[in-house]
Amino acid sequence: xxxxxxxxxxxxxxxxxxxxxxxxxxxxxxxxxxxxxxxxxxxxxxxxxxxxxxxxxxxxxxxxxxxxxxxxxxxxxxxxxxxxxxxxxxxxxxxxxxxxxxxxxxxxxxxxxxxxxxxxxxxxxxxxxxxxxxxxxxxxxxxxxxxxxxxxxxxxxxxxxxxxxxxxxxxxxxxxxxxxxxxxxxxxxxxxxxxxxxxxxxxxxxxxxxxxxxxxxxxxxxxxxxxxxxxxxxxxxxxxxxxxxxxxxxxxxxxxxxxxxxxxxxxxxxxxxxxxxxxxxxxxxxxxxxxxxxxxxxxxxxxxxxxxxxxxxxxxxxxxxxxxxxxxxxxxxxxxxxxxxxxxxxxxxxxxxxxxxxxxxxxxxxxxxxxxxxxxxxxxxxxxxxxxxxxxxxxxxxxxxxxxxxxxxxxxxxxxxxxxxxxxxxxxxxxxxxxxxxxxxxxxxxxxxx
Numbered sequence: 001x002x003x004x005x006x007x008x009x010x011x012x013x014x015x016x017x018x019x020x021x022x023x024x025x026x027x028x029x030x031x032x033x034x035x036x037x038x039x040x041x042x043x044x045x046x047x048x049x050x051x052x053x054x055x056x057x058x059x060x061x062x063x064x065x066x067x068x069x070x071x072x073x074x075x076x077x078x079x080x081x082x083x084x085x086x087x088x089x090x091x092x093x094x095x096x097x098x099x100x101x102x103x104x105x106x107x108x109x110x111x112x113x114x115x116x117x118x119x120x121x122x123x124x125x126x127x128x129x130x131x132x133x134x135x136x137x138x139x140x141x142x143x144x145x146x147x148x149x150x151x152x153x154x155x156x157x158x159x160x161x162x163x164x165x166x167x168x169x170x171x172x173x174x175x176x177x178x179x180x181x182x183x184x185x186x187x188x189x190x191x192x193x194x195x196x197x198x199x200x201x202x203x204x205x206x207x208x209x210x211x212x213x214x215x216x217x218x219x220x221x222x223x224x225x226x227x228x229x230x231x232x233x234x235x236x237x238x239x240x241x242x243x244x245x246x247x248x249x250x251x252x253x254x255x256x257x258x259x260x261x262x263x264x265x266x267x268x269x270x271x272x273x274x275x276x277x278x279x280x281x282x283x284x285x286x287x288x289x290x291x292x293x294x295x296x297x298x299x300x301x302x303x304x305x306x307x308x309x310x311x312x313x314x315x316x317x318x319x320x321x322x323x324x325x326x327x328x329x330x331x332x333x334x335x336x337x338x339x340x341x342x343x344x345x346x347x348x349x350x351x352x353x354x355x356x357x358x359x360x361x362x363x364x365x366x367x368x369x370x371x372x373x374x375x376x377x378x379x380x381x382x383x384x385x386x387x388x389x390x391x392x393x394x395x396x397x398x399x400x401x402x403x404x405x406x407x408x409x410x411x412x413x414x415x416x417x418x419x420x421x422x423x424x425x426x427x428x429x430x431x432x433x434x435x436x437x438x439x440x441x442x443x444x445x446x447x448x449x450x
Contacts, residue, residue: 005385049341052107056093057086069354080341101125106333108342114406122409126157127332128411145402146367151277157352158329162364163296165323166227172309173205174291183313185389187321187396196241196316203291215267218294219258220425228254244442247435283406297363300362306352312387410449416441
């Protein structure tokens with residue numbers, strides 16, 4: 001049997017961070033998923049079953065919300081006991097899950113990062129739930145990008161939990177002190193790249209040769225980089241996903257502009273600054289070490305609990321204001337001994353009832369059409385969590401492009417691309433050499449997978 005490829009530690013940690021969300025449908029909204037709870041409890045007098053459910057712990061707040069949801073599920077389904085296990089630390093989760101699948105010891109239901117989903121499907125590791133999804137109307141209220149991400153050749157092997165997307169956070173006090181206008185929340189008014197650079201320069205503070213405050217941090221992360229590439233009309237792959245599109249003017253312009261933030265403009269720190277300071281990126285923003293932070297929408301839960309005035313805005317644009325959306329999926333093992341009960345749990349995790357608690361907390365964004373109506377938004381938009389102007393950003397999320405790596409069945413493509421980008425951003429590898437290398441290794445992998 002072909003061996004699984006395991007991502008580098010840094011890539012896995014990031015994969016878990018960007019996948020930190022869960023999803024659903026349910027409540028009394030009249031949407032197709034509104035009866036999820038009642039349906040899930042329809043077999044309460046059945047045989048007692050124990051489901052093993054596994055996820056990761058990125059945030060204690062997230063784990064707490066999952067456990068609260070499971071308590072409700074078990075109350076509604078007294079014949080189903082769910083044993084929830086988390087694997088701390090990003091490097092362990094995928095490696096252990098791969099080993100458990102190969103050893104026929106996979107949990108009944110588990111979290112799965114979107115960029116591993118098609119790999120697991122290709123290896124026939126996941127339960128086909130297409131008939132259940134279609135017969136019970138679960139997908140009817142999902143936004144288009146959620147359907148696209150959850151389906152492989154028209155079949156469902158999992159359901160995307162929510163949406164997460166790259167956004168721009170900023171410290172309002174720093175902007176006020178510098179007299180710089182806040183970045184826009186309305187996508188139609190997004191800063192141009194030059195406006196963004198000009199603001200970052202005004203927000204960078206030096207004392208002699210020592211930087212006391214940087215304008216921005218976060219764009220050298222491959223997950224954030226691709227949003228700007230999309231903004232410039234580019235992508236890592238051709239539309240049919242059969243070839244690399246890295247060696248194009250659209251991609252090269254963005255990579256050079258991001259590198260220039262640190263190497264030429266002097267407005268962005270090296271990643272080692274965080275390591276040396278012992279702070280997270282959120283703490284750097286809070287304490288004024290950086291004025292702006294490009295991070296995932298999931299970071300809002302943490303930031304909203306920190307004692308400073310945090311703002312949130314759309315990313316700067318090259319040609320158009322764009323972000324991409326994805327999230328982890330809830331899936332069941334192909335070898336589960338309890339497929340009916342496993343489906344009930346996945347359906348519950350896809351309910352509005354379950355999703356709302358995490359959307360209200362700022363951890364997730366909804367992937368339900370009904371939750372983006374005026375009535376639906378009123379259910380989750382939370383003062384004190386969602387910053388001023390957040391409602392203006394909703395079209396930005398609902399029209400987000402699908403994260404391209406989630407549509408591939410080889411994780412090695414992402415690993416190789418990240419390694420080359422590190423050579424460019426962190427090392428001194430020339431841009432042309434970088435995109436040529438990416439093009440070569442990606443085309444080789446794509447050809448092998450066709």
